[in-house]
Amino acid sequence: xxxxxxxxxxxxxxxxxxxxxxxxxxxxxxxxxxxxxxxxxxxxxxxxxxxxxxxxxxxxxxxxxxxxxxxxxxxxxxxxxxxxxxxxxxxxxxxxxxxxxxxxxxxxxxxxxxxxxxxxxxxxxxxxxxxxxxxxxxxxxxxxxxxxxxxxxxxxxxxxxxxxxxxxxxxxxxxxxxxxxxxxxxxxxxxxxxxxxxxxxxxxxxxxxxxxxxxxxxxxxxxxxxxxxxxxxxxxxxxxxxxxxxxxxxxxxxxxxxxxxxxxxxxxxxxxxxxxxxxxxxxxx
Numbered sequence: 001x002x003x004x005x006x007x008x009x010x011x012x013x014x015x016x017x018x019x020x021x022x023x024x025x026x027x028x029x030x031x032x033x034x035x036x037x038x039x040x041x042x043x044x045x046x047x048x049x050x051x052x053x054x055x056x057x058x059x060x061x062x063x064x065x066x067x068x069x070x071x072x073x074x075x076x077x078x079x080x081x082x083x084x085x086x087x088x089x090x091x092x093x094x095x096x097x098x099x100x101x102x103x104x105x106x107x108x109x110x111x112x113x114x115x116x117x118x119x120x121x122x123x124x125x126x127x128x129x130x131x132x133x134x135x136x137x138x139x140x141x142x143x144x145x146x147x148x149x150x151x152x153x154x155x156x157x158x159x160x161x162x163x164x165x166x167x168x169x170x171x172x173x174x175x176x177x178x179x180x181x182x183x184x185x186x187x188x189x190x191x192x193x194x195x196x197x198x199x200x201x202x203x204x205x206x207x208x209x210x211x212x213x214x215x216x217x218x219x220x221x222x223x224x225x226x227x228x229x230x231x232x233x234x235x236x237x238x239x240x241x242x243x244x245x246x247x248x249x250x251x252x253x254x255x256x257x258x259x260x261x262x263x264x265x266x267x268x269x270x271x272x273x274x275x276x277x278x279x280x281x282x283x284x285x
Contacts, residue, residue, distance in 0.1 A: 027055045027246050028074050030065040032081035033187040034112060034149070034204075035233060037211025038266035039079070045262060046253050053246050061186065063089060063146040069103075069238050071096050076237065076247040081148050081205070083108050083234035083277070091278065095239050105278030106236040109254045110268040113206045113228035114156040116219040117194055124200045126219065129160040132173045132201055140199035141177045143185040152227055153203045159225045191216070205231075210267035232271065237281075248283055255284075 031039050036059045043055040058065070062080035066089040069075050080086060083106055090103035118126050124137055132139045142149040154174055161170035178199055185193075190202040195215045206226075209218045223229060235254055237247040253259045260270035276285065 025053045025243055025246055027053060027076045027243055027250060028058070029055055029077045029079065029250070030058045030060070030068070030075045031077075031079040032062045032065075032148075032233065033059050034081050034208050035059070035079055035268070036188075036208065038110075038207055038263055038268050040211075041262050041266055042254070042259065045258060046250055049253075050246065050249065055250070059188075061144055061147045063148070066090055066102075069095070069240055072098065072240060074240050074242050076241040076243045077235060077250050078103070078238050079233060079235045081112070081231070081233055083232055083275075085148075086234055086236050087277075090236070090238060098239070100239040102240075103236045103238045103278075105276070105280045105284075106234045107251065107255065107277075107280065107284060108232045108234050108271050108275035110233045110263045110270050111228055112231040112233065112268060113220070113223075113226035114152055114203055114231075115206045115209050115221070115226065116201055116203055117191070117209050117212075117216045118201045118219065119194055119197065120215055120217055122217045122219075126201050128164050129157055129173060130164050130166050130169055133169055133176060137201060138199045139173065139177050140185065140190050140193045140202045141174070142187055142190055142204070143177075147186060149187055149205065152231065156203060156221075156225065156227055159227075160221055163222070163225050205267075207267035228269075232275075233268065248281060251284055 039057050043057060047053060047055060062085045066085050069078060069090060070093060072095050086103050086106040093102045095102050131137060141153045144150055157173050158170040161167050187204050187208050190204050191212050193199040194202050209216060235251050237244060241247050255274050263270045
């Protein structure tokens with residue numbers, strides 16, 4: 001009787017799921033705030049090609065995400081806004097409580113640049129960084145101590161001021177930014193301030209601006225000023241990964257033609273060929 005009942009249940013399951021059960025798998029991806037837009041599009045494409053795999057995206061400040069990995073938080077793929085975060089914060093470091101190496105390799109897969117954003121339609125008529133010191137312009141910038149965008153914004157403003165022949169204005173712009181001393185300002189905070197009218201302009205990454213382009217205007221600057229020659233994004237599978245198989249597949253997808261096309265469309269020019277460092281797995285080479 002039990003045997004017949006088991007056969008009935010088995011047949012019923014096969015009738016509903018003719019190809020058997022597809023084991024669901026999740027992939028925990030920690031990525032820099034600047035990659036939020038590109039990662040949403042990459043997630044859609046990767047999940048579409050890999051049925052049963054769900055990407056859980058966690059966006060944040062790269063160095064703070066690295067701290068979470070060192071504490072043992074599960075992370076299958078780590079994509080910071082600089083390879084230096086993997087190099088300095090994770091490689092040759094041990095994960096708390098396990099003794100495992102936090103990271104042993106990474107690939108550099110895309111570039112970025114700094115831009116000025118304004119409210120849609122640019123009502124204040126901002127055309128250059130010199131306009132940011134005007135009394136009627138409220139300017140906001142990233143200020144987090146561990147946020148790489150903080151120093152990149154300062155460097156960008158100094159270079160742009162030199163380009164415009166007004167190097168003395170750079171420090172005025174930096175010091176005059178509307179900053180809340182009670183908390184560090186991030187890339188998402190900067191976007192929110194301009195979008196909600198609390199500020200007239202801000203400086204963020206191009207990829208973050210592209211993701212919010214329906215609500216903002218973007219002012220781009222020449223190479224050599226916008227830091228596009230130095231801003232690079234990296235990817236690694238850290239020591240806290242629980243799903244290495246799909247993690248490797250996702251990193252390979254980042255380097256694929258399809259992945260590169262998505263990066264281009266979302267303001268992330270791919271680095272070709274990708275730069276590899278450390279004990280890069282054979283399947284990524």
